Amino acid sequence: MGRKTTHKFKAEVSQLLDILVHSLYTNKEIFLRELISNASDALEKVRFKATSEGSENDVAPEIRITADKDAGTVTVTDTGVGMTRDELMRNIGTIAHSGTAELTRMAQEGKESLDALIGRFGVGFYSVYMVADEVTVTTRSIEPDAQAIIWTSDGRTDYKLQELDEDLPRGTRIEVKLKEDMVSRFANEAALKNIVNKHSNFINFPIYVADERVNTVTALWREPKFQIKDKQYAEFYKFLTYDSEDPFDTLHTSVDAPVQFNALMFIPKSGDDPFGMAREQRGLDLYVRRVLIEKQNKDLLPEYLGFVKGVVDTEDLPLNISRETLQDNMLMRKISSTLVKQVLGNLEKMAKDNADRYAEFWQAHGTLFKAGYMDFLNKDKFAKLVRFNSSASEDSKGLASFDDYISRAKDEQKEIYYAFGPSREALGLSPYLEVFRRKGVEVLYLYEPIDEFVMDALRDYEGYTLTSAEHADMAKLDKFEDLEKKEEAEALTEEQQSSLDRMMARIKDVLGEAVTEVKASRRLSDSPVCLANPDGNVTSSMDKIMRVVSKDTSIPKKVLEVNPDHILVRNMLTIFERDENDPFIDQAANQLFESALLLEGYLTDPHALVGRVQDLLTKSSGWYVEKTN
Known part of the structure; x- marks a missing residue:
């Protein structure tokens, strides 16, 4: 045996070891991760040395871990580059990082996990003292004529170095004498295998636990x-x-x-x-x-x-x-x-x-992907990838991109129109979309609340403005020809127009504060009325989302748009001209308003509406009986 010397730890090492020894933190298994990482580095250095110097590497690169429950030890051995006496003192006897005072303070205050502290200050080897009463490092350097060295310490104040005369194989062997309460936890092969699988599964060298290779999956x-x-x-x-x-x-x-x-x-x-x-x-x-x-x-x-x-x-x-x-x-x-x-x-x-393959992806992950509307750095890429169902699709599974929409847009159209609804069927019957169906203008269908946020965040695409169908500028749609020429209602005379204005004022009086305004509609063709948001307001669907968030259960005040050419409105006009105080006007006004609320999803109490329908059916059935006799 060669000479044996004792050395004091530097002050900062003693502080650190004291923290580790008395640590109350639970993630103690990382000590093995650190020892394996060090062993892997030592093996990488052998490989680099062999490559750069063209030397032979005749020792199989490997890391071996063994446990002895009776002795209470865990041993990690590698066939790496090993250490000389000076390297051993330099690598283990001191810490080349500053900030130990801060480390001590944070550990004592419990502000960070021990794993984080070890990481921040680069003191991986010392983590072994979370579980060890004593550590013995036996190493021989790859350098020619290097002597084997033993380093031993209980992790308190000093460490011992001893030179060995015997010719040990190149590499490093670390024997960890476990604390009594750590023996059952770590001195068993199953636990060691689990730790290797969890933290070190893809290390580039074979890791054996009791002669069984653990890291068998290739990186x-x-x-x-x-x-x-x-x-x-x-x-x-x-x-x-x-x-x-x-x-x-x-x-x-x-x-x-x-x-x-x-x-x-x-x-x-x-x-x-x-x-x-x-x-x-x-x-x-x-x-x-x-x-x-x-x-x-x-x-x-x-x-x-x-x-x-x-x-x-x-x-x-x-x-x-x-x-x-x-x-x-x-x-x-x-x-x-x-x-x-x-x-x-x-x-x-x-x-x-491959559009079909992308449609498969969208079906599986599109809902989550749409949350990318918040990624402003990649807004353009996101916009190209987002998909919606469309009025141009054959069914609810059809997908359209903004580029698809633009390729089908009409000449001079610079808007991409969209509408929110519970289903394709509901949107197919929506009063807001009657003008779009009549003109053959495509509308993207939005079914999920997040879709509205996507449109609101993007706002435009390739020079086209993303526009809610509800807020469409009718003047821009009027320039497009109707797809089919319907038999138009006879134009109102000046006297009838004056009566219509008075009737709409009467409807406003009947409905009172429930609506902000009653006005003639330019968008309707098949429906007698619809509700529209006042100018400048958010869309109906966005308004609903905001009300849910704020737990507002009140019914919003909207504009009631009346279709002057609808036969029901013309009949109401005839009745109004005959008698402005006819109760049917009041009854019809309330019925049309509540029917519109029902379509919008705002009618919470349908009793009055049902009672009115039954009353109207009773009256109309009498007329129908007379007519068919």
């Missing part, structure tokens, strides 16, 4: 794309997500600038979320040099791309970066920006090359 994202078969991608996807189906689409990318990273992302076939877990389960797994840093990182992709599963592995982040630092890290923002552009570019290509 596929690091492999050249042209060598990988679809079956391999599918197997990796299923391993990653536990999905029984193959992925719908795969995006494998390698980026060198502005940040170096590899990513392997998948789009699942299904967007089903029966238990409402999607928001919690979203995110890409973040690795640094094959070591898992964070499972399901929520910052790499925005929520509207939360259907994307996969991994990102970068060389540029520090291995032990903390979660708090991740959120503020500029490199992370650059990775995120690049990933978003790649996912959107991939979807754009899919939409362009």
Whole structure:
């Protein structure tokens, strides 16, 4: 045996070790992740040395982990580059980072998790003292004629160094003498395998726990794309997500600038979320040099791309970066920006090359994707990818893009019209859309509240204004020819027009404050009346959303538009001209107003409406009996 010496830890190391030893934090398993990462680095250095110097590497690169429950130990051995005496003192005897006072303060105040502290201050090896009473490091450097060294410490105030005369194999062996209450938790092979699978599954070297290789899944994202078969991608996807189906689409990318990273992302076939877990389960797994840093990182992709599963592995982040630092890290923002552009570019290509395939994607993930209206940086890309049902579609499953709409727009039309409704059938009967049906002007159909937010956020597309059909400028629609010439009602005489104005004033008196105005409509052809928002107000559907949010159950005051050419209105006009005080005018006014409220979804008490219908049916049935006799 060679000489044996004792050395005091630097003051900052003693402080740190004291924090770790007395730590109350629970995530103690990361000590193994740190030891494996160090072993992996040592093996990488051997490989680099062999490549750069052209030397032979005759020792198999591997990491072996064993547990001895009786002795209460866990041992990690690697065949890496090893350390000389000076390297050992430099790497373990001191910390090359400042800020230990701040570290001590934060740990004592309990402001951050221990994992985050270890990450922030780059002190991975010392995490072993969360679980250890004593640690023994035996190492021999790859350098020629290097002596084997033993480093031993209980993690309190000092460490012992001893040189060995025996010729040990190259590499490092770390024996962790576990604290008594840690033996059952860590001195068993099943627990060690679980920790390796969780944190170090894709380390580039074989990791054995008691002679069984644990990390058997290849870090596929690091492999050249042209060598990988679809079956391999599918197997990796299923391993990653536990999905029984193959992925719908795969995006494998390698980026060198502005940040170096590899990513392997998948789009699942299904967007089903029966238990409402999607928001919690979203995110890409973040690795640094094959070591898992964070499972399901929520910052790499925005929520509207939360259907994307996969991994990102970068060389540029520090291995032990903390979660708090991740959120503020500029490199992370650059990775995120690049990933978003790649996912959107991939979807754009899919939409362009295969509309049917893109329709499948939209069916599965379109509802979530529409939340991208808030991504203002990628507004143009998002707008190209968003889809809606349309009056030009054959059924409710048909999809139209803004580009599709523009390709079918009429000459001189510079608006993309849309309307919100509960179903295609309801919109097909909507009074607001009668003028559009008459003119053959396409309308995009919106069925979900988020659709309205999409339109409100985008506002325009390629020089076309996104316009609610409810707010359409009738003068712009009047210039388009009617598709079919209907038999027009006889024009009103000046006297009849004057009577109509008085009748509408009478209807306003009957309805009182329930409406803001009663006026003649230019949009209606088949319906006698409709309700419209006063000029400048939001659409009816947006108004409903806002009322739900503010828990406002009142009925909004709207404009009642009357169709002067409808036969019912003409009959009312005849009755009014005969007797302006005829009670039928009041009855019809209330009935038409409440019928319009019913169509709008605002009528909460239908009793009066039903009673009026029954009264009118009773009277009209008497007339019908007389006429048919």
